[in-house]
Amino acid sequence: MIARASQLFLPTLREAPSDADAVSHKLLVRGGFIRQVAAGVWTFLPLGWRVYRKVEQIIREEQDRIGAQEMLMPVLTPLELWQQTGRDFIEEIFRLKDRKGADYVLPLTHEETVTFHARELQSYRQLPQMLYHIAIKERDEPRPGKGLIRLREFIMKDAYSFDRDEAGLDVAFQKQRGAYHRTFDRCGLVTHDVPAEPGMMGGKESRDFLAPAGAGENTLVTCENCDYAADIEVATTTPRAPVFPERLDAPEEIETPGATTIDALAEFLSIDPTATSKAMPHVTQDGSVVLALVRGDDRLEEAKLSAALGEPVWPADDEQIKAAFGASGGSLGPIGFKGRIVADLALREGQFVAGANRDGWHLRGVEAGRDFEPEFADLRESAETDTCPECGGALRFQTAIEVGHIFKLGTRYSEPLGATFLDEDGREKAVVMGSYGIGPARIMAAAVEQFNDENGIVWPRAIAPYDAHVVALPGAEEIAERAAETLSAAGLDVLLDDRDQRAGEKFADADLIGCPIRVTAGKKSLEDGKVDVRDRATGEEKRLDVADLGKGA
RNA sequence: CGGGGCGUGGCGCAGCCUGGUUAGCGCGCCAGUCUGGGGGACUGGAGGUCCCGAGUUCGAAUCUCGGCGCCCCGACCA
Numbered sequence: 363m364i365a366r367a368s369q370l371f372l373p374t375l376r377e378a379p380s381d382a383d384a385v386s387h388k389l390l391v392r393g394g395f396i397r398q399v400a401a402g403v404w405t406f407l408p409l410g411w412r413v414y415r416k417v418e419q420i421i422r423e424e425q426d427r428i429g430a431q432e433m434l435m436p437v438l439t440p441l442e443l444w445q446q447t448g449r450d451f452i453e454e455i456f457r458l459k460d461r462k463g464a465d466y467v468l469p470l471t472h473e474e475t476v477t478f479h480a481r482e483l484q485s486y487r488q489l490p491q492m493l494y495h496i497a498i499k500e501r502d503e504p505r506p507g508k509g510l511i512r513l514r515e516f517i518m519k520d521a522y523s524f525d526r527d528e529a530g531l532d533v534a535f536q537k538q539r540g541a542y543h544r545t546f547d548r549c550g551l552v553t554h555d556v557p558a559e560p561g562m563m564g565g566k567e568s569r570d571f572l573a574p575a576g577a578g579e580n581t582l583v584t585c586e587n588c589d590y591a592a593d594i595e596v597a598t599t600t601p602r603a604p605v606f607p608e609r610l611d612a613p614e615e616i617e618t619p620g621a622t623t624i625d626a627l628a629e630f631l632s633i634d635p636t637a638t639s640k641a642m643p644h645v646t647q648d649g650s651v652v653l654a655l656v657r658g659d660d661r662l663e664e665a666k667l668s669a670a671l672g673e674p675v676w677p678a679d680d681e682q683i684k685a686a687f688g689a690s691g692g693s694l695g696p697i698g699f700k701g702r703i704v705a706d707l708a709l710r711e712g713q714f715v716a717g718a719n720r721d722g723w724h725l726r727g728v729e730a731g732r733d734f735e736p737e738f739a740d741l742r743e744s745a746e747t748d749t750c751p752e753c754g755g756a757l758r759f760q761t762a763i764e765v766g767h768i769f770k771l772g773t774r775y776s777e778p779l780g781a782t783f784l785d786e787d788g789r790e791k792a793v794v795m796g797s798y799g800i801g802p803a804r805i806m807a808a809a810v811e812q813f814n815d816e817n818g819i820v821w822p823r824a825i826a827p828y829d830a831h832v833v834a835l836p837g838a839e840e841i842a843e844r845a846a847e848t849l850s851a852a853g854l855d856v857l858l859d860d861r862d863q864r865a866g867e868k869f870a871d872a873d874l875i876g877c878p879i880r881v882t883a884g885k886k887s888l889e890d891g892k893v894d895v896r897d898r899a900t901g902e903e904k905r906l907d908v909a910d911l912g913k914g915a
Numbered sequence: 916c917g918g919g920g921c922g923u924g925g926c927g928c929a930g931c932c933u934g935g936u937u938a939g940c941g942c943g944c945c946a947g948u949c950u951g952g953g954g955g956a957c958u959g960g961a962g963g964u965c966c967c968g969a970g971u972u973c974g975a976a977u978c979u980c981g982g983c984g985c986c987c988c989g990a991c992c993a
Contacts, residue, residue: 376942376954377927381986401985504916507986623992640993654991662991676916677991691993717993743991836951866953873953884952894952 364846365828367859371408374871384577386810387509389819393874395806395827402506402514409875410806412827414517417802418496420548420824421519424541430492430521435475437498441465443474447778454501468500473775473797476522480781480793486526489783489793492534494521496802508577510807511763521798524776526785531770531794535567538798542571542766549805550822552812553765554582559595559665571766573804575811578763583744587755593764595665598740599748599757601657604636606712610727613697613716618724622692624658627724631715635659639705639714639728641694643678643686646671651678651686655696655705656742657714663743670704670739693717695725696734705736763808764801771795813899819876820899829854831877833868835884842883845893845908849881852912873898881911 371394378388390396395410406414422432441457444450444467456468469475476493483491496519506514523534539555546553551573558570570593572582581594592598621627628635638658643651644667652675654667668675680690686701687694695716696703709730716728730736746759773792776782781793806825813820821827830849834842839860846858857877859868865884872880882894886905895911896903 373925375926380921380927383987398985504990505987627993638993640991642991642993644991656993658993662993664991683993694993833952864951864954866951866955869953871954882952886952 364850364856364858367857368861373407374874382509384508384511384807384811385814386511386575386577386807389810389814389874390509390806393819393876396510400514402503402512404510404513404515404803409827413806413821413825414802416825416827417549417805418517418519421545421800421802422496424545424548425494425519425521427544428492428537428541430494430541432495433493434495434497435472435479437468437500439467439469439475441467443478443779444469447474447477447775449474454503456500456502470499470501471518471797471799472497472499472520473522473771473795474779477775477779477781477793477795480522480524480776480795481779483524483781483783483793485783486785489524489526490530490534491524492521492537493524494519494798508579508807510803511577512579513803516801516803519800519802523796523798524781525794525796526783526791527794528772531772531796534796535768535770538768538796539569542768542798542800545800546571546573546765546805549809549825550813551765551805551808553808554584554591554762556582556591556593557596558593558764558767559669566770566772568767568769570764571768571800572762573765573808573812574760575763575808576761577811578761578808580762580764582760582762584758584760585750585753585755586758587750588753590750590752590755592744594744594759595663597744598751599744600751600754601660601708601742601745602636602747602749604657604708604712605634606637607633607726609713613725613728613733615718615720616724616726617722618693619722621724627715628658631724631726633715637712637714639695639709639716641696641717643683643694644675645678645682646673646675651682651701653694653696653699653701653703654741655703655709655716655736657706657708660706660708660742660745662741666739666741666743667704670737670741687719689717689719689721693719693721693723695719695728696730696736697725697728699734703734703736704739704741705730706741707738708742709736710738763804763811765804765808766798766800768798769796771797814876817870818874821876821878823878826877827855827875828857828877829879830856831872831875831880832856832858833865833872833880833882833884834858834860835865835868835882837885838883838887841887841891841893841908842881845881845883845911848908848911854912 374394375392382388397405458466499518503514506512525531553571553573556570558568583594583597584591621630624635635658640656640658642654642662656662698719713727713729716725718725776792782790785791810819832842832846846856849856880896892905894903895906
């Protein structure tokens with residue numbers, strides 16, 4: 363197949379739009395792959411759509427290979443389904459009414475809808491099942507941006523498995539995991555399969571597929587030594603050892619004027635920050651205040667707190683803090699606080715300085731278990747100074763794009779929606795589900811993030827918009843034409859640049875667009891009938907006879 | 916939700932502080948000539964509700980207020 367640049371809608375740009383920041387954002391816009399319509403809402407131009415479809419096809423083939431069945435569920439969804447699962451309160455949902463006033467949502471994912479259909483699975487004889495579709499999702503993100511990385515409207519492949527029991531779910535989960543590895547490998551992406559935080563999906567176990575990238579919204583933690591890897595939201599790396607001052611038999615009040623930060627406090631008391639504790643009050647949905655306590659040199663990982671509590675939390679505001687503690691930020695602590703206290707595991711042993719709940723005062727020698735009774739949970743955010751929990755090795759932190767996420771949902775959706783079946787033992791049971799998502803647009807963005815140079819994109823072959831980019835220079839149009847036909851006959855998709863442009867512009871566009879090979883026919887070709895074949899990734903160039911094109915190279 | 920920045924032809928920007936004739940520049944676009952292996956040169960053109968609204972003023976891209984849009988940071992600083 364040959365596409366002629368002179369006839370394509372292929373608006374390349376010499377300069378990146380000023381609002382672009384991420385490399386993938388700039389290059390995809392400059393290369394004429396995508397255009398923005400509104401914040402987080404994009405059009406795939408013809409070139410971008412070609413890449414998109416190649417990604418989608420790989421996903422489809424790998425889903426089909428594990429026996430998942432493709433279908434298509436609608437975007438417009440009755441609110442009622444979401445009310446039944448209790449997910450209707452999620453803020454990101456776009457809501458709308460029809461002319462009669464009936465409520466609809468535009469779904470973030472299709473668990474509700476697919477489970478609605480799964481009600482037709484009535485017997486264990488009909489299980490297991492695996493269904494998927496590739497469809498539009500809508501999310502009213504608070505902060506869309508970074509090109510294709512965080513969208514408000516996007517296409518997602520989401521698959522759902524239905525099993526009799528946990529053992530069946532495990533099998534489905536592993537099948538999908540394998541399919542994901544093959545999918546990302548075939549797309550040429552470097553990804554890490556790591557434990558993750560299920561977030562609003564609910565469910566128990568989940569795994570993220572993170573593609574390291576210059577721009578991204580996840581942080582991938584890996585060990586330099588062994589193969590430990592995790593999303594920072596669930597990473598359980600080892601904090602550095604604390605340095606405690608002398609032990610006290612009971613907490614002791616001490617005036618700490620103006621010391622409202624850990625650094626100031628540690629300096630004022632001449633102690634190591636690891637011997638201090640930080641009180642971070644949060645509020646839950648019902649408005650009650652929960653105190654999260656971490657070591658002074660640690661940061662709270664909010665996702666962990668919310669996982670520990672089993673519900674979303676928000677940092678308490680000044681008024682809520684004052685009301686609950688009688689003091690304001692900078693002097694807060696566990697002692698005297700009447701609500702629920704969750705302390706990080708690092709605070710289990712030892713004595714710490716804590717706020718006294720009295721402005722300008724702290725307590726020394728505060729000991730969990732003796733002076734207050736917290737619940738313990740892993741709450742701290744991994745730090746670069748941590749060490750690997752498995753081998754003690756040094757850690758590496760990288761920003762990454764979450765290109766896939768798989769969940770063991772259990773009966774989170776089947777129970778409220780009544781997707782039950784009759785088991786062999788004659789008992790009615792809820793179907794055990796899993797859900798598996800991939801964002802093709804994010805794969806595109808991640809590929810560009812991972813494979814580019816100063817001149818443009820260097821697409822992995824499997825998802826390049828065209829296999830070969832033939833540049834026709836003045837006088838050699840006919841040879842270019844023949845080269846394109848030869849390549850096409852060999853089964854390659856060819857972009858033939860037959861525009862009346864200068865050589866430099868054509869080369870620049872070819873580099874920008876990033877097809878794996880570039881074939882140039884120009885003045886030199888008129889002499890010997892050969893063309894220059896250049897590898898986009900390595901820059902290597904060789905002269906070949908037109909007749910030899912498409913053979914191997 | 917908070918903080919900051921931006922909004923002027925398709926793209927990138929200047930002008931705004933210190934209101935004043937036909938609102939500039941580069942790229943791109945159209946026509947033509949010369950050119951032709953890494954964004955060439957020259958000539959002549961087309962293209963703008965200066966984000967929207969209200970206000971101040973004899974006069975607003977410019978000042979004031981309100982709104983909208985877009986981008987970035989933070990969503991924790993104990």
